[in-house]
Amino acid sequence: MTKTLDAARPAAPLLVGRATRRGGSRRTSWFKPSYWLPTVAALAVAAGLWSWVAKDNPYILPTLGSVGEALANDPGFFVRNAWVTLQEALIGLAIGFVAAFIVGIAVAEWPVARRAIMPLAVVLNVTPVVAIAPALVVAFGFGPMPKLIVTALITFFPVLMNVTTGLRSVSQPILQVFRTLDASRLEVLWRLRIPSALPYVFAALRVVFPLSIVGAVVAEFSAPGAAAGLGTVISVASSNAQLPVVFAAIACLALMGSLLLLVITTVERRVLSWHESQQVSAP
């Protein structure tokens, strides 16, 4: 059970949250060089390495300047396509999340449902969703439908695992207090189990937000005639050997992913202010 949680709390996304969380007050720490210098230095080194490789090998990596140029030439083009991909990702994510939450409640509340659904869910999880995408394009065409389905499928399992684990992670003494009050099952679910599961839900969201973009892009790759989306931009530009455009689109995807993570971390800090993970110890 702890394994699911660990798996759902990767080290990388925490980079945003942890560093800001540590120092006593977040606002002042921004100004200290010790706070921003390591990040900036690492970025500078990465950019230097990139430029060094790109200088003599324009067909391996485009120069950063040419990528910036591609973005600057037609920013509207990238914004339009990013918006399409973002919509696919978020709507698919919402569908997958709601479905997983409902199934998670059923699985946590009824052992029969657990035995029926969990094997199916595991099979679904080990099947590479990427492999289903072309079949979905055949079935549903080039519209948004296959993209939403792939995104929903890819987000379903992490949410399901964490919701079921979270709903069961209720402290026994509190549960006993509820039982002596003869609280109904619904009351226990609503007032105890769901709030107890929230830290697990947010852990899942931090994994699933970036995954939803993966789902949307993969589905766009599989529908070569698709009209829009950053995945389409990448596959079209690749076939024309326009590496700067490819990497400009990739940069947009990375930026989108980071912003989504920033949003979810901020919301988490608000909602889970009561939870151990959010408590700042005095410096």
Next chain:
Amino acid sequence: MSQISAPPARPAPHGDTQRIIVNDAVKTYGTGETAVRALSGVDLEIPRGHFISIIGPSGCGKSTLLRLIAGLESPDSGEVAVFGATPRQACAAKMVGLVPQVPALLPWLSILDNVKLPGRVNKGAETRRRAMPGHQERSTAVTDPAHLLQMVGLGDVLDRRPHQLSGGMQQRAAIARAFALQPDVLLMDEPFSALDEFTREAIQLQLLELWQQIQTTVVFVTHSVSEAVLLSDTVVVMSARPGRITAIVPIELERPRRHDLLQSAALHGYEDTIREHLSSAWSDGPFVPTA
């Protein structure tokens, strides 16, 4: 649901609405050779309004006995009746308040909302409670959660979350929550065992004060002899392997009790009696009482 399969409404095991009665209760955990007999034929009667403590070494079944009264477990054989009702009926009517060993507050609610919680779940309980035979209107001395919290010294931290308070304050909030129900019986399972000496003494007195005002029945599990004597009308001594009651010691000290009583000869006399009972019941080795 067919009519035929519906079980007939069973009468309460005992008609006595003024007592909690445990009658020949047996409880075994596990099966075969690893089976542990937690309770072997325990009989106990607790009159309404009494403060009784259950004391004994680890594994003597004192927590199990409490859980039977709370309806959290059922005896393998024998009966438990809470003021003429089964434990589950009593819980359904919100007659039972539980204070576990840890505060068990909801970390996402403020202290005040935690104390209001018992009033927010199982809203049909009040009607069931009035329908109980021998129902007594509850004292209206303390009904307001904020007032209750003030009485236990938490008036200034109503809006804080549990993690912002010390362990002692959290446990006081848990006690206030249990009293907010105005329960017919308050079940406390070693509620002060995790607290330091000073905090513990302060809370003991606050508990006694609240109890004086609300006059509910208290069943208090502890492993501290002096705590048991200081608080209780009756101390029930249990021993382990198998869990059974070995002595019932009435404590005839005047109330209201204060902490200077801890130095009195009368109190020490009771402590010695209880320690004797504890050590004579301890057949498997030397007994070191925890004071």
